[in-house]
Amino acid sequence: MTDFRIPLADWVDAFLAWLETTFAGLFDAIRTGFLGAYDGLEGLLQLPPFWVVILVFMAIAFWAKGWKMALFVALGFTLVYGVDQWDNTMSTLSLVLVATFVAVAISIPLGIWAAKSDRVSTIVRPIMDFFQTMPAMVYLIPALAIFRVGVVPGIVATIIFAMVPGVRLTELGIRGVDKEVVEAGHAFGAAPGRILRQIQLPLAMPTIIAGINQIIMLALSMVVIAGMVGAGGLGGDVVASLNRIDPGFGFEAGISVVVLAIFLDRVTQGFAASTKRK
Amino acid sequence: MSTQSAETKPALSVRNAYKVFGRRGKEAVKLLENGKTRDEIESLGTAAVIDATFDVKPGEIFVVMGLSGSGKSTLIRMLNGLLPMTAGHVEIHGADIAKTSKKKLRQTRQNNVSMVFQHFALLPHRTVRDNAAYALEVQGVSPRERTKRAEASLDMVGLGGLGDKFPDELSGGMKQRVGLARALTADTDILLMDEAFSALDPLIRREMQEQLVALQADLGKTIVFITHDLNEAMFLGDRVAVMRDGRIVQIGTPDDILTHPADDYVEKFVQDVDRTRVLTAGGVMEKPRAVVNLSGGPKNAQRLLKELQLSAAFVVDRQQKLQGVITDREVTKLIEAGSETLDPAVLGFAYPVGEEVPLADLFGRSVESPVPLAVVDDDGRLVGAIPRVTLLAALGNVPSSTTGIDVVGGDAATGDGTDNSTGEENTR
Numbered sequence: 001m002t003d004f005r006i007p008l009a010d011w012v013d014a015f016l017a018w019l020e021t022t023f024a025g026l027f028d029a030i031r032t033g034f035l036g037a038y039d040g041l042e043g044l045l046q047l048p049p050f051w052v053v054i055l056v057f058m059a060i061a062f063w064a065k066g067w068k069m070a071l072f073v074a075l076g077f078t079l080v081y082g083v084d085q086w087d088n089t090m091s092t093l094s095l096v097l098v099a100t101f102v103a104v105a106i107s108i109p110l111g112i113w114a115a116k117s118d119r120v121s122t123i124v125r126p127i128m129d130f131f132q133t134m135p136a137m138v139y140l141i142p143a144l145a146i147f148r149v150g151v152v153p154g155i156v157a158t159i160i161f162a163m164v165p166g167v168r169l170t171e172l173g174i175r176g177v178d179k180e181v182v183e184a185g186h187a188f189g190a191a192p193g194r195i196l197r198q199i200q201l202p203l204a205m206p207t208i209i210a211g212i213n214q215i216i217m218l219a220l221s222m223v224v225i226a227g228m229v230g231a232g233g234l235g236g237d238v239v240a241s242l243n244r245i246d247p248g249f250g251f252e253a254g255i256s257v258v259v260l261a262i263f264l265d266r267v268t269q270g271f272a273a274s275t276k277r278k
Numbered sequence: 279m280s281t282q283s284a285e286t287k288p289a290l291s292v293r294n295a296y297k298v299f300g301r302r303g304k305e306a307v308k309l310l311e312n313g314k315t316r317d318e319i320e321s322l323g324t325a326a327v328i329d330a331t332f333d334v335k336p337g338e339i340f341v342v343m344g345l346s347g348s349g350k351s352t353l354i355r356m357l358n359g360l361l362p363m364t365a366g367h368v369e370i371h372g373a374d375i376a377k378t379s380k381k382k383l384r385q386t387r388q389n390n391v392s393m394v395f396q397h398f399a400l401l402p403h404r405t406v407r408d409n410a411a412y413a414l415e416v417q418g419v420s421p422r423e424r425t426k427r428a429e430a431s432l433d434m435v436g437l438g439g440l441g442d443k444f445p446d447e448l449s450g451g452m453k454q455r456v457g458l459a460r461a462l463t464a465d466t467d468i469l470l471m472d473e474a475f476s477a478l479d480p481l482i483r484r485e486m487q488e489q490l491v492a493l494q495a496d497l498g499k500t501i502v503f504i505t506h507d508l509n510e511a512m513f514l515g516d517r518v519a520v521m522r523d524g525r526i527v528q529i530g531t532p533d534d535i536l537t538h539p540a541d542d543y544v545e546k547f548v549q550d551v552d553r554t555r556v557l558t559a560g561g562v563m564e565k566p567r568a569v570v571n572l573s574g575g576p577k578n579a580q581r582l583l584k585e586l587q588l589s590a591a592f593v594v595d596r597q598q599k600l601q602g603v604i605t606d607r608e609v610t611k612l613i614e615a616g617s618e619t620l621d622p623a624v625l626g627f628a629y630p631v632g633e634e635v636p637l638a639d640l641f642g643r644s645v646e647s648p649v650p651l652a653v654v655d656d657d658g659r660l661v662g663a664i665p666r667v668t669l670l671a672a673l674g675n676v677p678s679s680t681t682g683i684d685v686v687g688g689d690a691a692t693g694d695g696t697d698n699s700t701g702e703e704n705t706r
Contacts, residue, residue: 184399186360188413188464189388202403 016142027146034098034152042094050081053090057263064270076259085256091233093260095226096219099155103163103215108208111170112196124167132164136222140229154226154235158219165214173207174200209272216264220257234260288333288369289468289500290357295366297327297352303364316523326352328524330366335516336467339494339501343511344521350504353521354472357502358391359383370468388417392461396473398453400445406432406456407441413464424463431459434493451482458490462497471503475510487513508548512536512556520544533561553673559640560633562672563653563662566592572601572620576612579604579620590649593625598659603628603649630654633661637672644669 020027045053054077062070080089114121139160143153177200185195201208227235234253241250298306300323309319316325326349334340344350355361357368359375368375370390375383392413400409407428408415414424432438435455445453454474461469471490475483487510494501505511511518512532519529520540528540536556539545568591570579583591583606593601602625612620629647631640633655644651644666651669653662 178397178399180395180397180399181401183355183360184393184395184401184412187358187387187391187393187395187470188416188460189384189386190416191384194416199401 016145020146030156031147031152034102034155035150037098037101038094038151038155041097042091045090045094046087050077050086054078054081060267061263064267064274069266069270073263076263080256080259083252083256085234085237085252088232088234088237088253089256089260092220092223092235092257095151095155095158095223095231095233096216096260096264099158099162099219099222100212100216102155103159103166103219104212106159107163107166107211107215108170111167111208111211112174114167114171115174115200121171124171128164128167131160136161136225137228140225144229149230151226151231153229154222154231157229158222158226161222162215162218165218166211169211169214170204170208173204173211176207177203206272209268213265213268213272216268217261220261220264223257286335289336289371290334290502291367291369292330292332292357293367293369295327295330295353295356295368296325296364297349297356297361298323298325298364300324307365325524327356327363330526332519332526332529334468334500334502336500337494337498338516339491339503339514341503341505341511341515341518342521342526343505343508343515343518345506347523348521349524350506350521351472354393354470354502354504357470358387358393388413388464388466390466391468391470392464392466393470393472394454394457394461394474396476398445398450398457398477400453400456400460402445404444405441406437406443406445406448409445409456410441410459410463412460417464427465428459428463431463432456434462435459435489449482450478451486454478454486458486458493462493467500469499469501471501473504473506476505476507483510490514508551509556512551520547532556533558537561554636554638554641557637557672558633559631559635559637559651559653559664560662562637562668563633563664564668566650566652566660566663568592569594569660570604570620571596574620575618576609576620580606580609580613583609590626592628592649592652592660592663593620594660597657600628600630600652600654600658600660602626603652628652630658631664632656637669640664640669 054074057073057077058070061073077089080086110124114124136157139157140153143156147153147156181199181203182195185199190198223231223233224235224238227233227237227239230236234257237253238250238257241247241253296303296307296310298310298319300306302322306319306322306325309322310316310325310328316328319325328349330353332340342350342353352361356363357370357375359368359378363376366376370386373382373386375386378386401412404412407425410432411424411428414427419427429438429441432441432455435458437452437455437459440448440452445456448456454477457474475486478486490501491514493499503511503514505514512535515532517529518532518535519526520535520543521527522543528535528544530538530540533556535544536548536551536553539548568582568586568588570582570591570593572593572595579591583589588606590603590605593604595601604620604625608626626648628649629643630652631643631654633653640651644664650663650665652660653664655661
C-alpha cells in the first residue's frame with residue numbers, strides 16, 4: 001500500500017514544461033499584449049488629476065444609477081484618495097478591466113456555442129466546474145511559471161477564475177429565451193445568425209450582463225491574491241499589511257477595494273436594468 | 279383518406295408523414311408501417327405523428343383538431359420544417375420540404391408559409407410596427423416599403439395607429455392581432471396557425487375567429503389551423519382532421535364529422551359541440567311535404583291539407599319560388615267565394631331562411647312561425663322545411679325520424695323522402 005502513489009504532480013509538471021517550450025512564442029505574445037494593455041490603461045487613469053477622474057466616474061454613476069450613486073462615488077473615491085490609495089486603486093482598476101475584457105471576450109462566444117450545441121455544453125460544463133472550484137491560488141503557480149513575476153500572471157489567473165459565470169450565464173440566458181420567439185424567427189425564414197443577433201442576444205442581454213457583473217466581482221476578489229505574485233495595486237498593499245501585521249493599513253487598502261467594487265457593481269447593474277426596460 | 283378531386287392542385291400536400299422523437303426513429307417508423315402500435319415501439323422513441331396524409335386545397339381553412347398530446351402541434355411544425363420529419367413528404371407548390379436544403383427551406387418560409395403562434399411569439403424589444411414588418415425585414419425589403427406594408431396589415435387587423443407601442447403594452451387579443459398582422463405582412467399564400475386563439479379569453483377568441491373568417495374571405499389565404507377546441511374547429515373549418523395519439527382518425531367537413539363520426543372516439547369528442555353554431559338550416563332541413571302550386575287552385579289545396587291532416591301549406595309559383603303560406607281557413611273561404619286560383623293577397627308570411635343560416639339563428643323565428651320554417655336557396659326557391667321538432671332533435675343529437683311526428687300538431691308539416699311523391703301528386 002505504501003508504494004501506491006500516483007505521480008500526478010510529475011505529470012502536471014511535465015505537461016507545463018511541454019506547454020512552455022511548445023507555445024513559448026504564444027505566451028510571449030500574450031505577456032506583451034496584457035502588459036501593454038494594462039500599462040496603457042493605468043497610464044491613462046493616472047494621467048489627469050484625481051478629481052477629474054472622480055468627476056468622470058460620477059458622470060458614469062449618474063447615467064447608470066442616478067444622483068445618489070454619483071454622490072456615493074464622490075465620497076467614496078475622495079476617501080480612497082484621502083487614505084493615499086489612489087494610485088493603487090487605479091492600478092487595480094486597470095487590472096480588473098483588462099482581465100474582465102478578456103474574460104468577456106472568451107466567455108460570451110463560448111457561452112453562445114454551449115447554448116447552441118448540447119455536446120459543447122456537456123464538455124464545457126465540467127471544465128467550468130473545475131475552474132470555479134479549484135482554489136484560485138493554484139492558478140497562480142503555473143501562471144507564475146509561464147509568465148514570470150508581475151502583473152501578467154495575476155491577469156491570467158484572474159481571467160480563468162472569473163470567466164466561469166460569464167460562460168454559464170450566457171448559456172443560461174440564451175437557452176432561456178422563449179422557444180416560441182426563436183421559432184418565430186425560423187418560421188419567417190431568418191438565418192441562424194440573424195436570429196442570434198436580433199432575437200437571442202437582445203433577449204438574453206439582462207442575463208448576460210449579470211454574467212459580466214459577476215466576472216467583474218470575481219476579478220476584484222482575485223486582486224488580493226494576485227498581489228501575492230507581485231501584481232501590485234491594492235492587493236500588494238493587503239499582502240504587505242498581512243506580512244507586517246498592520247491592521248490599520250490593511251483596512252485602508254481593503255476599504256478601497258470595497259469602494260471600487262460597489263462602484264463597478266452598481267454601474268453594471270444599472271446598465272442591465274436599462275437594457276431590460278426596452 | 280382525403281377525398282381530393284384531381285382538378286384542383288393542392289396548396290399543401292402531406293404524404294405518409296411520420297415524426298418519432300428519439301434516436302432510433304427510422305426503426306420505429308418501419309415497425310409502425312408494419313402495423314405495430316404506438317405503445318409497442320415506445321422503447322425506440324415517442325411517435326408524435328403517425329402516417330399523416332392529407333391535402334389542403336387553395337383558399338380553404340383546414341383545421342387539425344385533437345387533445346393535447348395528439349401530435350397536432352408537431353404536425354404543424356413539420357409543415358414548414360421547424361421539425362424535420364422522420365419519414366414522409368410535405369409538398370408546398372411541388373417542392374418537398376423534407377428534401378430541400380436549409381437555404382431553400384428558408385426561402386420557402388419567406389415566400390410561401392408564415393405562422394401564427396399560440397403565445398404570440400412577438401419580439402418584446404421591438405415596436406408593434408417592427409414586429410409586423412419582421413418578415414419583410416428578413417426578406418431584405420427596404421425600411422420604407424416594409425413600414426408601409428406593416429401599417430397596412432395592422433390596419434387590416436384593426437390595430438391602425440398602434441405601431442409605436444411595444445408588445446407588453448397590449449392586451450392578449452391585441453398581441454395576437456399583431457401576430458396575425460406579422461403573418462399577413464409576409465404575404466405568403468399559406469398561413470399556419472398553431473392554437474392561435476387558445477390563449478385568449480372566450481369573448482376575444484370569438485371575435486378573433488370571426489375576424490379570421492372575414493379576412494380569409496377577403497384575402498383567400500390557405501389556412502392550416504390547429505386547435506383543441508371543437509367548437510372553434512367546427513366554426514372555422516372548411517374541413518376538419520381529427521387527430522388521436524398521433525394518427526389522423528377522420529377528415530371531413532364539420533357537418534360530416536358531426537353527423538357521421540368515424541369511430542367512437544370522434545363520436546365522444548363531438549358530443550359536446552355547440553351544434554347550434556355548426557349545423558346550418560341546409561344541414562337539418564327536410565323535404566317540404568305540404569306544398570301547393572299557386573295555380574293549382576283552392577280545391578287542390580284543400581284536398582292536400584285534408585289528406586295530410588294539416589292546417590297550412592307552403593305556396594310556390596311555377597319556378598318553385600316561395601310565395602307564402604296558406605291556411606285551411608283561407609282555403610275554405612276561397613272555395614266558398616267560388617275562386618278558381620289561390621289569390622296571393624290571402625297568403626300568410628312563410629318565414630323563409632337561407633340554407634347557410636346557423637341553427638342558433640333559427641330559434642326565434644321558429645317560435646314565431648305557426649308553420650315550419652321554409653328554407654330557400656339564393657333564388658328564393660323552396661328547398662326544404664324545418665319543423666320545430668327537427669330543430670330540437672338536431673340539438674339533442676337524436677336521429678330525427680318522422681314516425682309519430684305527423685300527429686304532433688295541426689301546423690307541423692313534416693315529411694321524409696317517401697312522402698314527397700304524395701306532395702307532388704297533390705299539387706298537380
